[in-house]
Every structure is written in structure tokens, then in C-alpha cells.
Amino acid sequence: MMRSLRLLLLVSLAMANLDEFLRYCESYSECVAVSKLEERLCIGNSRHRPYWLPSFHDPKQCYEKLKNDYKLLDHLEVEVEKKYTACLIEQTVPMTEEQSNGQRCSDRLIQDAPRFSFARTISYVPTNCFTGLTRRLEKECGRLKGCCAATNRCHHVLNDSEEARQLNSTRAELWKRARGCERGESIEPLPLALQIAAQNDEELAWAPKGNITFRIRDQETIQRQESERKQAKERLEDVARLHREEEDHKNEGTIKINIHEERKWNADHTMEKSADPKPTLTFPREEKNKETRPPPSIEEHNRMFSEALKNDHELRERLRQKERRNEENTEKKVGDTIDSCWTPQQLQRRCWMESQSLPVRRICNPLMTTSSPQLLESRQ
Numbered sequence: 001m002m003r004s005l006r007l008l009l010l011v012s013l014a015m016a017n018l019d020e021f022l023r024y025c026e027s028y029s030e031c032v033a034v035s036k037l038e039e040r041l042c043i044g045n046s047r048h049r050p051y052w053l054p055s056f057h058d059p060k061q062c063y064e065k066l067k068n069d070y071k072l073l074d075h076l077e078v079e080v081e082k083k084y085t086a087c088l089i090e091q092t093v094p095m096t097e098e099q100s101n102g103q104r105c106s107d108r109l110i111q112d113a114p115r116f117s118f119a120r121t122i123s124y125v126p127t128n129c130f131t132g133l134t135r136r137l138e139k140e141c142g143r144l145k146g147c148c149a150a151t152n153r154c155h156h157v158l159n160d161s162e163e164a165r166q167l168n169s170t171r172a173e174l175w176k177r178a179r180g181c182e183r184g185e186s187i188e189p190l191p192l193a194l195q196i197a198a199q200n201d202e203e204l205a206w207a208p209k210g211n212i213t214f215r216i217r218d219q220e221t222i223q224r225q226e227s228e229r230k231q232a233k234e235r236l237e238d239v240a241r242l243h244r245e246e247e248d249h250k251n252e253g254t255i256k257i258n259i260h261e262e263r264k265w266n267a268d269h270t271m272e273k274s275a276d277p278k279p280t281l282t283f284p285r286e287e288k289n290k291e292t293r294p295p296p297s298i299e300e301h302n303r304m305f306s307e308a309l310k311n312d313h314e315l316r317e318r319l320r321q322k323e324r325r326n327e328e329n330t331e332k333k334v335g336d337t338i339d340s341c342w343t344p345q346q347l348q349r350r351c352w353m354e355s356q357s358l359p360v361r362r363i364c365n366p367l368m369t370t371s372s373p374q375l376l377e378s379r380q
Contacts, residue, residue, distance in 0.1 A: 028144040031113045031114050031140060032137060034115065064189075069174045080164055087157050
């Protein structure tokens with residue numbers, strides 16, 4: 001009985017230590033996946049895998065034509081990672097005494113390892129680019145690999161397994177199709193299996209959208225915010241009421257009253273007259289609108305229109321008469337001026353020419369002082 005209990009205790013301790021060792025293998029598997037993603041973000045469109053975002057200038061729509069290729073490649077990579085993680089769990093062995101007792105494998109190593117971050121934005125830019133995937137894995141995941149002894153036993157899953165070979169061939173075919181599409185060749189979309197298509201649709205349907213904001217507030221903050229909102233609401237009501245009163249009394253010449261002073265005066269006046277210590281606010285009643293004249297009837301409107309039209313005709317006639325009188329006065333003044341410039345002999349000659357129906361130039365020329373009709377005719 002004691003021997004059975006001792007054996008059970010040893011098995012329990014071994015399982016507990018085994019769970020502790022699995023933490024390093026799981027952290028190493030996540031570190032490898034993050035490092036691959038970082039390297040792809042650095043390289044962009046490389047021969048290992050074309051960049052998965054569409055280009056700003058892509059008249060051939062290669063991104064749409066190769067979308068199924070990307071989905072198949074993602075599916076195969078997930079399968080390889082699952083098989084690799086399962087192999088690490090299966091082949092995990094306890095640490096050596098040097099690993100467990102020294103500072104080589106500690107909890108600090110797991111905390112500092114690269115992890116997936118769901119708080120990154122689309123504008124995230126990775127650091128330490130152009131180092132190569134091998135150097136990146138050695139630099140960021142090398143110490144974790146030394147704490148997971150199963151990595152040497154499961155290395156074949158990443159290179160020589162059936163899933164790995166299919167992944168490499170799919171990646172090479174994708175690169176070939178991408179180059180052909182870039183040259184303008186006819187590329188048909190790759191048909192996907194129902195399982196892969198359904199899996200991608202399900203992921204898109206359940207993908208989180210937008211941002212979730214958490215606000216933690218205490219009672220004092222809540223009361224202060226409620227008071228600020230109440231004061232802001234009262235200020236808006238006062239402004240709206242003042243605007244309405246200004247519109248109502250705009251043409252009546254009333255004095256504008258400050259709402260806050262009015263409230264204060266009403267509160268003080270009410271407290272003086274009332275025994276109730278609580279102030280009550282009263283506002284002056286709005287004045288009734290003055291009686292407005294009803295609109296004129298149709299007969300009244302027609303009569304007013306006829307009078308206005310008659311007045312318009314009379315005004316136009318007065319203007320025409322005034323213009324006619326001005327023209328007559330102007331012609332008379334011009335005739336008198338011309339007659340005053342001529343000598344008696346010239347006037348006699350002009351009368352003779354008018355009697356003979358001959359044209360006479362009515363130009364006042366002060367130099368024409370001669371009395372010779374012949375000279376007058378020559379000048380004309």
C-alpha cells in the first residue's frame with residue numbers, strides 16, 4: 001500500500017514538472033510564429049511570400065485573383081503550426097539539472113519572449129528589419145529553444161513532413177502565378193475546398209470590429225459630471241429663452257433683461273414675501289400679441305391696385321410734359337443765341353434763303369461779321 005502511494009506521488013510530481021516544462025515549448029512556438037510575421041512585414045513583397053495587401057496602383061487586379069491562393073497558404077501554415085505544437089507537447093521531457101537549477105530557464109525568459117499583440121494598429125512598423133528569418137529566430141527565440149528539449153525531435157515537422165512539403169509547393173506556385181499576373185497573363189482564381197472556404201467565412205463573420213472603451217469612474221466623479229451637465233443644460237435653456245424674447249420684442253423697443261439677474265431678483269423678492277426658506281423662481285408673463293389688421297378683401301385689393309396704377313400713369317404724364325417743356329426751352333435758347341450772333345444783313349439773307357426753300361446752316365460763328373451776302377454764301 002505504501003509502495004503504491006509512493007509511486008502515485010512520484011507520477012504526480014512528474015506530471016506537474018512536465019506541465020512546467022510545456023510552458024517553454026508553448027512560448028517558443030508562439031515566438032516562432034511572431035518572428036515569421038515580423039519578418040514578412042519587413043520584407044513585404046518577397047519571393048518567400050508576396051505581400052497580402054492590395055497595391056494602390058494595380059490595374060490587373062492581381063490581389064483579387066490571388067486571394068484564394070493566400071487563403072490556402074494561410075490554412076496550410078496553420079496546419080503545420082498545429083502539428084509542430086502537438087509534437088512539442090508529445091516529445092517534451094523533463095529538464096536537466098543544469099537547466100532547472102541555473103538562471104538559464106526562468107519565468108523571466110517567458111515574460112520577455114515575443115507574443116501576439118491584439119492592440120496593434122494597421123500603421124504598426126516592426127523593428128530590426130532586414131536581419132533574415134534565421135537570425136531573427138536565433139536572436140529572439142534561441143534561449144527558449146534551449147529550454148524546450150523537444151525542438152530537436154520535432155524539427156522534421158517544419159521541413160520534411162507532408163504538410164511542410166505541400167506548404168512549400170503552394171508558396172512556389174503562388175509566386176509563379178503572381179509573376180504571371182504582373183506580366184499581364186490570364187490568371188483564374190484558385191478553387192478552394194469547402195472546408196477552407198467555410199472556415200474563412202466563419203472567421204470573417206466573427207471577427208471583432210471597432211474599438212471597446214472602458215471608463216472607470218468613482219462616485220465623486222459621477223456627481224461632478226452630472227452637475228456639469230445640469231449647468232450646461234440650464235445655460236442652453238437660458239440662451240434659447242433670451243433669443244426667443246429678443247425675436248418677440250425686436251421691433252417694440254423693449255429693454256433686454258439679463259436672465260441671471262432676473263432670476264436672482266425674483267428669488268430674493270420671493271424669499272422676502274414668503275415664509276418658506278426655499279427660494280422659488282418666478283418669471284414675468286409674456287405680453288399678449290397686439291391685434292393685427294386683417295388682410296384686405298379682393299374688392300379692396302383691386303381698388304388699391306387701380307389707384308396705384310392711376311397714380312403711376314399721372315406721374316409718367318407729368319414727367320413727359322416736363323421733358324417736353326425742357327426741350328422747347330432749350331431750342332428757344334439756342335435760336336436766340338444764334339440770332340444774336342448774326343448781323344442784320346445776315347439775318348436778311350437768311351430770311352431770303354428760307355423763303356426760297358434753301359438750306360440754312362444755323363451755326364453761331366462770331367467771326368461772321370461781314371454784311372456781304374456773297375461772302376456769307378461762300379462760307380456756307
